Amino acid sequence: MLAGKHILLIIGGGIAAFKTLDLIRRLRGRGAVVTPVLTKAGEEFVTPLSVAALAGNKVYRDLFDLGDEAEMGHIQLSRVADLVVVAPATADLMAKMAQGQANDLASTLLLATDTPVMIAPAMNVRMWQHIATQRNLTTLQGDGILVVGPNDGDMACGEFGPGRMAEPLEIVAAIEAQLSDGPLKGKRILVTSGPTHEPIDPVRYIANRSSGTQGTAIGRALLALGAKVVFVTGPADAAAPQGAEVIRVQTAQQMLEAVESALPADAAIFAAAVADWRVSSASDRKLKKSKDGMPVLEFAENPDILRTVSQRKAERPALVIGFAAETDDVIENATAKLLRKGCDWIVANDVSPATGIMGGRENAVTLITEAGAEDWPRMDKDAVARQLAQRIAARLT
Template sequence: MQRLFRKRIVLGVGGGIAAYKSAELVRRLRDQGAEVRVVMTRAGCEFITPLTLQALSGHPVGLDLLDPAAEAAMGHIELARWADLVLIAPATADLMARLAQGVANDLLTTLVLATDAPVALAPAMNQAMWRDPATQANAQLLEQRGMRLFGPGVGSQACGDTGAGRMLEAEELAQRAADCFQAGLLDGVRVLITAGPTREAIDPVRYITNHSSGKMGFALAEAAAEAGAQVTLVCGPVHLPTPQRVQRIDVSSARDMLAACEAAMPCELLIAAAAVADYRPQVVASHKLKKDPTREDGLLLQLVRNPDILATLAGRSDRPFSVGFAAETENLLDYASRKLRDKNLDLIVANDVANPNIGFNSEDNAITVIDRQLQPTAFAQTSKGKIARQLIAFIADRLQRA
């Protein structure tokens, strides 16, 4: 269940008596480390109060599509982007029918249409309603479109009937939610990931660095571990917690990072997400440099080239499948394609860091992956955690083909 740690789950609550189980489900998800935001249909509010689910989730409950306060920031779109998983429990016959038809007449159905996160439904209805050909056709259509059905279970129902149609219990739904997160894609694969900036010392108190936060590399490490890989994360100076099941090695300079990476070899997959300084001062002063009041022309630093970590590792006789990053402010795809060829890479991830919404230190990202045939594959803007899982799935597929 560690796969739910720090995952963002939107829990949709439809209008059925099984909505009382949603309160326990929120608790189960949060106990496993997930962040939960609840969206209710108006019918759902007849069975359990929004206040209850707000208290359990720690967030206001979404109710109205046309909420002036939320829609000032396009709240339904923000929730759609925020979610790593949309889980609707209970999913009533009416709600499944509206989803099958692509209806978007409330906050929950609109969010489902707008999200690129996986969507899972926990059907809950009378056994006759579940058996009805219309409901069965809707369930089949929703599965064909990629939605997952969790259940329904079989047993006694609130109406007194017995049969299929019960919503699964909260513990099982939480387990199935955890199973949505890519287990097995990289089972046993040794993955080396670099992340963050490097610092190149000028003197004991000053250094050259860049704005990289390390968030993308750390998200990739978490996603790779979630997918079953044995992950070694070599990172420059960052302020981020170590993902679970990841071996972390902290370094400072580019030469430190190269040494740590070479010590971590061999591996089957290299993902070089670090923003490594291309140059370092030729001489590092042993004491803090003082301002010279007799000089008005400034301080001249002689810089020398740092080792190219990615090209060095991708050029080894035991080279891994090698994925690089190109953080550029202009001519993004051209520069990225050139870097892919020059460094002998299998894939390169092009990232426009001139855009403040997806650049250094941002929570979101939007990328284009280029392969050896110079074919681009674009990933739309979303959270770095979600981009990381999409990218790991893409890389795992290419690795299996290599």
């Protein structure tokens, strides 16, 4: 998939720089041409010799190297690539990018490029969570910069949390998704997945048995066809698809806000199992047993995300797909849901306990469209996702 693709790889200064050696090897193994740019801080962690040996290409290091400028000026270097990848993207590099600084070769290339840029952030958890870094991240995403990671994990400094650079295979998957020439290339598709958790008190919540497996499979299938996927997920068991822009939420209200902020999109697939109700006044303290008996919980209806998006007058996706998880009268209930919500398609399935579908590896769905109901055979969830992605591609192209 990456044969002949040209990757300009900017290696920032951080312990995660050692992972870029494996990243280079895997990119070249897939046929990509890698031109490395090594920052001065990056040289503290990997050597120019090791980077050049693995890349099979010259390492660029200095903005004011007359020999490099004569061979290929930094402006040309910034524009010949199909994709610019910054890994690791340190807090300092992200700040320079957000502020438009150009005081070394890496930042100058990033300011001068007219090709897509992808960053793989890596830093201490406190640095990642700092308001300045999050502000810079928001700016970069608003500028169209692609982001992969960071992951949660152990840090070299001994702390644990978000800030660990995505693994090389994750970055490769994101690069392949970005450079794919599939039928959905250039299409932005929103996918919701997983359950929502509606708090009762700080330790209890209302949820359901959704694992998020089908949503993740749909995200992967869309990425494989070249789509840019925005993946809004509740606290699911299944990992988010590599290469997607991931937004994590807990509650239905948070999911609605994330969905609305992700629009416009060419299509939206609402695979999440959103709780219909929430406790209207969740306690800020753990509820205790008392002699007065059981506490009384008052419920309020959660926002209807599918209906809200389906009935938008502005920025409504061209294709809106809902899911109907039913335990009886599946076709009748799902068809009524399609009409009631105003969406274009409904993917219906029977999630009765005997089916083993909710939380399982297989699914048996009926696709309901304007043409009627179409039963699909029982198959694994990845196969369902691929078939649905192909149908989406046929509709959008």
